Amino acid sequence: MPARRTNPDFLNGVPELLLLRLLSRRPMYGYELVHSLRAATHGELEFGEGCIYPILHRLEAEKLLSSRRDTVGGRVRLVYKTTPAGIRRLSESITVWKRITQSIAAALQDDHDASIQLA
Numbered sequence: 001m002p003a004r005r006t007n008p009d010f011l012n013g014v015p016e017l018l019l020l021r022l023l024s025r026r027p028m029y030g031y032e033l034v035h036s037l038r039a040a041t042h043g044e045l046e047f048g049e050g051c052i053y054p055i056l057h058r059l060e061a062e063k064l065l066s067s068r069r070d071t072v073g074g075r076v077r078l079v080y081k082t083t084p085a086g087i088r089r090l091s092e093s094i095t096v097w098k099r100i101t102q103s104i105a106a107a108l109q110d111d112h113d114a115s116i117q118l119a
Contacts, residue, residue: 015047015055017097020082020090029077030056056080064089
């Protein structure tokens with residue numbers, strides 16, 4: 001059996017950012033979020049329920065999300081949505097993420113340093 005693919009280690013904080021982004025668009029329940037994250041990243045990133053639910057609970061405890069009980073397909077689900085504080089956190093996180101990714105992209109494209117030999 002092939003080894004299960006995991007996400008790169010440098011993705012700390014990414015699940016929170018993506019959860020806040022998805023929930024800023026519309027309320028969703030946890031299992032729906034797991035599938036929406038996979039779809040939103042074209043299958044490149046997979047965060048299982050064991051990763052997602054603790055983050056949802058933490059964000060709710062931090063008042064960045066709120067939840068309500070809703071019946072979906074005959075089952076009771078906790079549906080999450082962002083709070084105004086969650087929207088502010090999302091905005092701040094997007095700004096930081098863009099700055100960091102632009103810096104990384106610039107460093108990876110910088111070929112002025114002739115001492116670095118890429119194999």
